[in-house]
Amino acid sequence: MSVRGLPTARERRISTGGIELCVAELGDPTRPTVVLVHGYPDSKEVWSEVATRLAESFHVVLYDVRGHGRSTAPVPLRGGFTLEKLTDDFLAVADAVSPDRPVHLVGHDWGSVQGWEFVTVGRTEGRIASFTSMSGPSLDHFGHWIKRRTMRPTPRRVGQLLGQGAKSWYVYLLHTPVLPELAWRGPLGRYWPGILQRVEKVPQGDYPTASLPQDAARGAWLYRDNVRARLRRPRVDAHAHAPVQLITPTGDAFLSERLYDDLDEWVPRLTRRSLAAKHWVPRTRPDQLGTWITDFVETHEGGADGSGGSGRRQTGARPATGPYAEHFAGRPVLVTGAASGIGRATALAFAAAGARVVAADRDAVGAAGTAEACLLGGALDAWAEVVDVSDEQAMEKLAEKVAAEYGVVDVLVNNAGIGLSGPFLDTSSEDWKKVLDVNLWGVIHGCRIFGGQMAERGQGGHIVNIASAAAYLPSRALPAYSTSKAAVLMLSECLRAELAGRDIGVTAVCPGIVNTNITATARFAGVDEMEEKRRQKKTARLYGLRNYPPEKVADAVLRAVVRNQAVVPVTPEARAAHLLSRVSPGLLRAFARIRPRL
Template identity: 55%
Template sequence: MTAAARHLTVTGPSGLPLSVHAEGDPAHPTVVLVHGYPDTHRVWDDVAADLSADHHVVRYDVRGAGGSGRPERVRDYRLEHLADDLTAVADAVSPDRPVHVVAHDWGSIQSWEAVTRPGAEARIASYTSISGPCLDHIGHWARHRFARPTPRHLAQLAGQAAHSWYIVAFHLPGLAPLAWQHGLAARWDSVLRLVEGVTPRAGDPRSARELAGDAVRGIGLYRANMLPRLLNPGQRPTLVPVQTITLTEDNYVSPALTEGLERWAPQLWRRTIPVGHWGALLEKGTTVARMVREFTAHHEGGPALPRAPRRLVVLTGAGSGIGRATALAFAERGAEVVLLDRDLESAERTVELARLLGATAHAYQVDVSDGAAMDALAAKVAAEHGVPDVLVNNAGVGHSGSFLETTEAEWKRVLDVNLWGVIHGCRAFGALMAARGEGGHIVNLASAAAYLPSRMLAAYATSKAGVSMLSDCLRAELAGQGIKVSAIYPGIVNTNITRSTTFSGLDDAEQTAQRRRVSGLYARRNFPPEKVAAAIVKAVADDRPFVPVTVEAKAARVLGRLSPGLIRTAARFRLG
């Protein structure tokens, strides 16, 4: 065999011919890709193109689909026959070496049957399951929830029932075949665009009539297996290493279905992609390929992988105040934290505190106003620790002064840190999140001053209003990539920002006196940064886009909506 694309026919134990397509060097680890319903092997085009550079990639049309043989009876679609087909393909393309199986949708359901057979670990080196659980496992999953009907369990059952509406339709005589034959197949591309939000693959050579034929035959998958396995589930453990890729936006398979999977697959790794059912293969093929490559490499003797998703959090201005408190809040919840600050010594002190909580922590020195430095540091962080799951743009400076008193240098200082620092952070780390394809969360620290004008806060309020609008724009732009954005609006918080705040038109002695006065005001208010940190952690957990924190920040927000004229009038008064 050569490394060129090859086509062969494999006949399984039942005598049905299977159309098999292979590419890549056979000397490399073999990956067998198994498609779902109503697809063919072509749904894997993007994944196969990426993986074939360093893997022997094998795809085949499952029975009843594409170029493979067509069973005559519904019972010929039973899972045991489908598992036999997978084994026959593996034996044909890699007779002397275990294969890595990667499967999606019904391809994943049928591959679980092979993976959970006794001794499967000798033939299957690893298994990556995408949006297709083992039916026996789901039978036990449902029984457990019915036996312990807590509100959470009932919500999970109801949620999956809503996801599975089509299964009922597939069991009704004649309904699904008629739908496929009289319009659904011809409009399948539109369904993928409108319902799934993905662009159909132009390379699928099937006509509407051929798609309808594959889809109608594939209904046998549901009728032959669903009720028998769900109503009478068997015990199906496996010693094969399993990687589940959960699609968080899946319209058909809820993430809850993987809960408790460790019971059946003790060697379990979990990954997620913020995408819908078909988006994983049609839009995020390179992301899936990377996850598969990392998993197969690990089980071919390569680098270790974390069993559970590890949360990596990057924070700017992490040396004190809200930044330090937020770093410790994430560290206390098991996150690995990367702490950035212009003052390296203060960042290293936060590292020490985070490590006392049992967290992994790292400190780096950077000036957030320097775009090139931020780009370089983001690349370094990615190389040494990975792409962050959460970015908190917290670094900021304070300034007070009317517009006419504020000098150009003072404007530049405030905007460079408060606005450009956030822009640099979002661009440098946001680009890494987008390229990784696994989503993420960006948190930008604004201020109640963003929507509470004051004659004495022209530069500061403008910078924070810019952060607020930037956050809204980013939220819209990055939503399709699964990257969430939250803007946080603290009010008067007792941090050391007041000790570095500058005041227009004052000499050094007057600046020092005014800092003492303002710091005393903030100290008397005594709202601790730990409460802002708790709001940030909650914003990430609950995906909250707009979070006013203190009472005054919340009140100003409400008042600004009810009576904006009153807010503008109040802005004329000089406070402090």
């Protein structure tokens, strides 16, 4: 019988403790084995999208937890779902599918709760090569977390307890007799798929399966058999004996991020990842999970040379150590205008965070140099692509190539731009066309094409448009440039409203006066070539004296994505002008009349 959503899976039955577990396998059995454990009220089909991606590189194993899906249930149910018995099940599966090599364990929700037990008890030591946890804490760690906050209360700790207590409302209900069973076998079981679609934005497909009402009713014993006992008497030896990757959805409605504040003392080898998503990430973000799991498994599967068990190229010369590594490691990011200045600094900042960076620019040599620097700076991978952002067809071809070869980007930074100074009456139509083609149409092409891919994928993303303080700071010397950047700012605001429902954030970054080479290449309308060169040198010298580094803008870009900020003025003068534009626009208009001395 084929597994729903996994037509190529091989299914078998494994007997353990008086029950039979339904186990599905994909991929080459000679490759490293990855075991996926589902949560509540799911069955193994919750992993189908992730499993398909992982099967390209690994031997992937999924099984229905006892009492779920096509696995049989213990009799009686009471006492049949203890963590000790669930550990027996896991060892039976591991011994059957990978008898000679340790397995890489991945758990979500209650699958993660089980995984924490598996990776911290002595009898599984040597059988687990790595553990990836998402949306499910160790009950022992949780118990100690509660005790510390109740024994030494502070306003902050009390707030954390109350916050998690509110998020755990469903746990109390699941401990009530009979009521959960009646709800799941009745109206809740019928409405649950629609609830997931509306609230969690889980796409329709092979999940959930028809066994959901029965699975959820039986699965209530996971809570009843374990939660109160472990929270009252948590183990003091619950230290992980394998490396752990913690993936934390920042929008999880059931678990607070603060639950993991003390995790480092329990896990000697801990890698943290943070994802802007809700609870059911195996269904809403399978691409990102596939990338992170693959990278983590290969990191801990390879030999001393770090080559990786599946032969994947390990390109970075050193691991990601940037402050935003937990947010961006392994995520595909594309930066336009990446050959120099803010674009190059931004690409390198994402590289330091372990991202997979596409450095795009019409300067082929400069883009290649940035990509090489990204590899040396910690990027999981980096590529250079040549493109003129003002060319719509070229941008479409680039997007197709990037999606096919590297995957749909999670973050797009529309940075490419050119400078143009000079009075309006001296600015020709050709000058206007050049600056608008790059500064505005380049951003439009990027947002429409790459943003369209993000929307179609349905897994969220973020678009950063590099505008300018000139977008809200009028100047008689910059009519064309200011107009292009003001349009970018308003476009960003409009897109932010439109794409919010698709979990795609949009940010306009307004740097201000930054020491980049845009001043040396800026055009000056209404003057001859000699005068233009003189003004370019003088402007470049002034910007050099200001000496605000592009690296600070890059840091603001990454911070804006993490915080999903709307408009980000960067330099002090950009922030001051932004404030004045809101509280005293007349003062800015008065300043705009001053003739600049060049």
